[in-house]
Amino acid sequence: MLMPKKVKFRKQQRGRRAGKAWTGSQLAFGDYGLKVSECGWITDRQIEASRVAMTRFVKRGGKIWVRVFPDKPVTKKPAETRMGKGKGAPDHWVAVVKPGRILFEMEGVPRAQAQEAMRLAAHKLSLRTLFVSREESAGGVA
């Protein structure tokens, strides 16, 4: 599972997500990509499950890029614990995403195959997503 090697602080506050992803919203490596259309958290397990789903589908063809990294720790209190007594222990890691953020990119496969792989990956996520391709994103229509 993806997680940082070193961190400055073990725990973080939750924060808020306003606005859109003005960086990381265009295809940078591959020809096809999966873009989120709403904000939220993507967990390390979801990223891994999506990656595995795509890799299994494309088998030996194609190259996949993961454009998000889970660098935010999420804490959890143990089950059947009374409230208080401080913040819980770090449980998992999440990537904070805003609308427009590209999650995965793919190259070296036909469009239909990439679209199906991205569909399978999108089913592992809890956010709404869009399939994007390089030929369509040259200059959109308002």
Next chain:
Amino acid sequence: MATHTSPASPNRPELEAETRAAEGKGAARKLRRAGMIPATLYGAGKAPLSLSLNPKSVSRVLHSDTGHNTIFDLKVAGGETAAAMIVDWQLEPVHGALLHVDMKRIALDVRLRVRVPVVTQGEPVGVKTQGGILELVTREIEIECLPGDIPEHLTVDVSNLSIGQNFRIGELKLEDRLQIITDTERVIAHVVAVKEVVEAPAAAEAAAAPAEPEVIRKGKAEEAEPEAAEAKPEAKAEGKKEKK
């Protein structure tokens, strides 16, 4: 730097624009709600001009064969008509709608620098017989030429590439009138081997992964015993549990 612009030509596409007096984000948003987008025209030693455009016409130019390197006649209502090209454009992150366009006046007798897309030709040997993947590393190359000589794209023949081989910008054979500006050592495309993904059992993976990352400590005194410091909160938590 060019000091004059070129007159209109019947061969070039035409774009119509209107001058825009109101500036700032409020006015720009109002303009976008009305179905237009803000734009600016500069270059050729003339004063910059704030304009408003129909995004569909700009999109048509961007999706044309020559793409953003298309030279068009920009007709400003009640003003100048100049040969121009799109220099930069902004897109809305989610749906990719055009938000703003930067255009530059072009002098047809002055060399300019443009970014031309790269198109690959043929199927590499490494892909056909060795099971590799062709990866296009550099998608656009900056060249210097006269506006009339701007190529639609640069074709790269990759059919001889096998696994581990690459095609560099220096290997491109271009006409003399086109001068490459991008570093000639840069790789355009290469054929890479597909990594075999050996899926480890979940239990083994979980055991291999560290539970928590290292915490960066400030100061030398704390650096000396980071593990002890990390162990403290856990020990504390356990102590608390026992109390309950």
